[in-house]
Amino acid sequence: MTDILEITDLEVTYQRSILALHGVNLRVAKGQITSLLGANGAGKSTTLRAISGFIGLDNARVNAGRVRFLGEDITGLQLPRTIHKGIVLVPERDKVFTNLTVAENLEVVATSREEGSKWQQIEEEIFVYFPRLAKLRNKPAGLLSGGERQMLAIGGALVCRPQLLLIDELSLGLAPVIVDEIIERLREVHAKTELSMLLVEQSAAVAFALASYGFVLENGKVELEGATEDLRSNQKVLDLYLGTGSTGRADYLANARRRFEERANV
Numbered sequence: 001m002t003d004i005l006e007i008t009d010l011e012v013t014y015q016r017s018i019l020a021l022h023g024v025n026l027r028v029a030k031g032q033i034t035s036l037l038g039a040n041g042a043g044k045s046t047t048l049r050a051i052s053g054f055i056g057l058d059n060a061r062v063n064a065g066r067v068r069f070l071g072e073d074i075t076g077l078q079l080p081r082t083i084h085k086g087i088v089l090v091p092e093r094d095k096v097f098t099n100l101t102v103a104e105n106l107e108v109v110a111t112s113r114e115e116g117s118k119w120q121q122i123e124e125e126i127f128v129y130f131p132r133l134a135k136l137r138n139k140p141a142g143l144l145s146g147g148e149r150q151m152l153a154i155g156g157a158l159v160c161r162p163q164l165l166l167i168d169e170l171s172l173g174l175a176p177v178i179v180d181e182i183i184e185r186l187r188e189v190h191a192k193t194e195l196s197m198l199l200v201e202q203s204a205a206v207a208f209a210l211a212s213y214g215f216v217l218e219n220g221k222v223e224l225e226g227a228t229e230d231l232r233s234n235q236k237v238l239d240l241y242l243g244t245g246s247t248g249r250a251d252y253l254a255n256a257r258r259r260f261e262e263r264a265n266v
């Protein structure tokens, strides 16, 4: 199977001194959904931001390693050129324009893609994927629920016609029922378009519901990878990410707390 994305030995530092990624290796097969699991502070968002050209905005830089997209070396490529290549990120935060309506949010993206003249047609396409958004088309995005905002952000990303869609924590802070709805919508998008996706998640249940292959990141390094059906039965994944084990959960929580405190002190 061809890889649409290949990352080798990627190292990223913030503020020239905080080493967030220590040689990450991962791949996304073309047409497949891949997951990247990890606890707080493991380096998941940094990985996505390095791929999608956001790290320049974060005072971070790639020190070593390579990012290849469709065989081309795009290491260090910044926004908006990454979007023009077809790599689109749905970030964890600040994902919609809160003062614009749902329809205006989609229109703004379409216009910035020079597809303004077709935006109505594009908007209708997005509303087919997310019927809930159609009912909300004239509502300001700032008044949407977290789940509705997430759908709008994914819809906006699809307007960009990505070849690789990156989603940072699609389930974060959302009620299970709305997460299930988003998963279902993404399954439909994937069944129809075979869009390649890389999903960053802390929830293994969500990652495994969509992805066929996955990587587990710990302290800035990939510690485990495999087909979803193998990861599902891996003892470490069971202990740390599905919360069914008896030994690792405490370590996971302690690690998450430590990382959170470290970050608060940055």
Ligand SMILES: Nc1ncnc2c1ncn2[C@@H]1O[C@H](COP(=O)(O)OP(=O)(O)OP(=O)(O)O)[C@@H](O)[C@H]1O
Pocket: 014, 015, 018, 019, 020, 038, 039, 040, 041, 042, 043, 044, 045, 046, 047, 058, 202, 259, 262, 263, 266
């Ligand atoms: N803007 C920043 N400046 C300095 N350090 C940062 C910055 N963003 C992240 N880091 C550090 O880089 C490391 C990786 O963080 P990152 O946000 O990539 O992890 P994550 O796995 O996405 O965590 P979370 O699930 O909590 O979002 C952490 O140690 C974090 O404190």
